[in-house]
Amino acid sequence: MICCAMLAFAPQGRDMDTRLNEYLEESRRLIDAHIDQTLPPPSMHPKPLYQAMRYCVLNGGKRLRAILTLMVSRMLNAPDEAALAPALAVELIHCSSLAIDDLPCMDDAELRRGKPALHKVFPEGISLMAADALMNMSFELISDPAYLIPDDVAVKMIGLLADTIGPHGMVGGQAADLQSGPDSSFANLRYTHMNKTAALFVTAARLGVLAGNGTSADDARISGYARAIGIAFQIVDDILDLTGDVALLGKQPGIDQQRGRMTFVNYYGLNKARRIAENSINWATNGLATYGDRAWTLRALAHYILERDR
Ligand code: GRG
Numbered sequence: 072m073i074c075c076a077m078l079a080f081a082p083q084g085r086d087m088d089t090r091l092n093e094y095l096e097e098s099r100r101l102i103d104a105h106i107d108q109t110l111p112p113p114s115m116h117p118k119p120l121y122q123a124m125r126y127c128v129l130n131g132g133k134r135l136r137a138i139l140t141l142m143v144s145r146m147l148n149a150p151d152e153a154a155l156a157p158a159l160a161v162e163l164i165h166c167s168s169l170a171i172d173d174l175p176c177m178d179d180a181e182l183r184r185g186k187p188a189l190h191k192v193f194p195e196g197i198s199l200m201a202a203d204a205l206m207n208m209s210f211e212l213i214s215d216p217a218y219l220i221p222d223d224v225a226v227k228m229i230g231l232l233a234d235t236i237g238p239h240g241m242v243g244g245q246a247a248d249l250q251s252g253p254d255s256s257f258a259n260l261r262y263t264h265m266n267k268t269a270a271l272f273v274t275a276a277r278l279g280v281l282a283g284n285g286t287s288a289d290d291a292r293i294s295g296y297a298r299a300i301g302i303a304f305q306i307v308d309d310i311l312d313l314t315g316d317v318a319l320l321g322k323q324p325g326i327d328q329q330r331g332r333m334t335f336v337n338y339y340g341l342n343k344a345r346r347i348a349e350n351s352i353n354w355a356t357n358g359l360a361t362y363g364d365r366a367w368t369l370r371a372l373a374h375y376i377l378e379r380d381r
Pocket residue numbers: 131132133134135164165167168169171172184206236241242245267268305308381
């Protein structure tokens with residue numbers, strides 16, 4: 072059994088930053104190792120497809136959403152085995168969405184995670200197929216008997232993921248974003264980012280509740296926390312798009328501005344957008360009081376999201 076000794080106590084102040092960085096690094100290594108084992112080998116036919124899938128995923132992502140699934144299930148005292156398949160599934164969906172977002176018909180991005188975007192290395196059609204394949208693999212993983220997820224839990228997990236990806240989730244959010252412009256309404260901005268970005272944070276956390284056999288009260292509390300950090304994540308992303316450094320971000324800043332998209336920064340200005348992100352993070356962490364020290368990783372992750380520079 073994989074266990075996380077790092078849950079044993081709640082560190083404070085600067086010690087919390089150090090412990091969180093160790094925790095993130097250890098969890099990232101665990102997830103990367105499992106993704107590497109899970110993805111088919113690059114020698115499989117048709118080779119460009121499998122090579123593109125591996126290029127898309129195994130390229131240095133922060134793995135925050137997968138780590139969030141693990142954090143929640145660990146807080147609920149579940150062994151990592153219960154949460155690994157949904158954590159990997161969330162990460163595959165996230166990577167798939169980044170590849171689609173980067174395509175010429177979307178952002179036409181040059182860079183992702185400090186490397187040429189998927190469609191700059193592989194033909195555009197293969198890149199789209201790789202993104203589709205990763206999305207499908209996420210469902211395969213959860214229904215794979217090797218992960219021993221009880222059938223009723225697997226059905227709930229698959230339903231949750233399908234909702235999150237679909238028209239009421241990320242696809243809807245992306246479509247709203249594509250239509251947005253300098254004069255878009257606040258309602259459209261909120262809809263876009265709730266669905267395009269926050270929805271996957273909420274689902275990652277809720278998968279952790281399912282893996283940890285949490286109650287409906289856990290589900291409601293953890294969903295509220297994840298929605299708030301998901302929105303803060305996007306506001307910080309909008310801020311970094313304006314102020315960030317290409318070397319740290321690993322992607323070209325300024326794309327939102329070039330495309331004339333509505334962002335939290337365009338709507339509120341830099342200072343107010345930052346204050347809204349701070350309030351959202353405070354709201355998120357206040358909602359964790361019931362869990363006491365057991366929720367230190369979730370509190371630390373919320374602060375990390377606010378302070379991140381990449
Ligand atoms: C059908 C899965 C699917 C998607 C189609 C393209 C699309 C709809 C949605 C786009 C979702 C998207 C790209 C949202 C942006 C969220 C965001 C700011 C991502 C950056 O996340 P990080 O910084 O990335 O965690 P790393 O590289 O660390 O993984």
